[in-house]
Amino acid sequence: MRMETLAVKSGLEPDDASKAIAPPITLSTTFERGEDGSYPGGFDYSRSGNPNRKALEAALAALEGGAEAVAFPSGMAATFSVIFSLSPGDHVLAADDAYYGTGVLLREQFAERGIEATFVDMAELGAVRAAMRPNTRLVWMETPSNPLIRVSDIEAIAGIARDGGALSCCDNTWATPLLQRPLELGADLVMHSTTKYFGGHSDVTGGAVIVREPGEALDALRKIQTDGGLIPSPFDAWLTRRGLESLAPRMAMHCANALELARFLDAHPGVARVHYPGLEDDPGHRLASRQMSDFGGMLAFDVVGGRDEAFAVAAAVKIIARATSLGGTHSLIEHRASIEGPTTRAPENLLRMSVGLEHPEDLKEDLARALAHGVRQGH
Ligand SMILES: *Cc1c(COP(=O)(O)O)cnc(C)c1O
16 A cells, blocks of 8 residues: 555554444543453553554554554653663764754753763764764664754664664654655664654644564563553544544645745845755755655744844744644744753754645745844845
């Protein structure tokens, strides 16, 4: 089956009792045993299994082309579980522009528990190779990355990890498996914040790890999920799986709208620079053209001026909402430097946009108005 079909069908069988097409939400925490002590429905207790979670995990595994998926109550719970599966003394090599919370987790939670991390620019393969240590057990990549929408080479980095005896994990939240297939490029694990494009409507938090093949990593993650109680609720699992059904057409429109806005912003005198790998002169364009089937719905741009001008532009939008996060139907704009604080890598004049599903002309008009209002052009 092709991706669009998998997104609609995976993990779903019509409900046995009612023949309902949309699956029921199973709230029961406990399931009846047969007279022989077996569990004829395949479930015993909701922490170890639930039909909605099972359907979501099956769909996620099918979409990423992995052996199995393990669903978590948030993206950070998924990341936490991957790192928690390591042992004290192990070393993690992570992208220096990975999701802000990933860096915080490594620096503030795991460092003092004996798991050390170093951060490198993964657009530089030489730097990745040089930073590998004998005890490196995990290489954590994320592409395209935040906030500069940079692209790194999944196949090459997964190869460096494999040569060094480490697992590789790719945070594929921004691209989704519609645009980018890390497991096929050699990564061992894919991590998702399903809060973003998978849920797709900014109304459910979740996360997942998809493994390429069965083995120790999968067993460890499954145990952490169950023993640690790191499970999404049945309703959250149901909402996320439902979100997947429209993932393919949503991604196509996010990408088309983002490219159109990137071109518009690139030509605008109030914009100093656009960061979007779909633009031919973007430093990530060649690699993204090879590694991705489209360029995604996230872009950033540097407003002419500084922090004040960027704030003024963000303050003046009317259709685009001022909010963090991404991947929903609504376009969102955000001043990353002030969200991330002192350790941010975002320039003060940078605004990041999650391009939504509104009509692109409305979005362009909104940005044109905001830029005219916000930037003291020519001064
Ligand atoms: C949002 C996000 C996360 C964290 O996920 P939560 O669901 O907020 O816990 C991790 N990585 C990326 C790329 C994200 O965008």
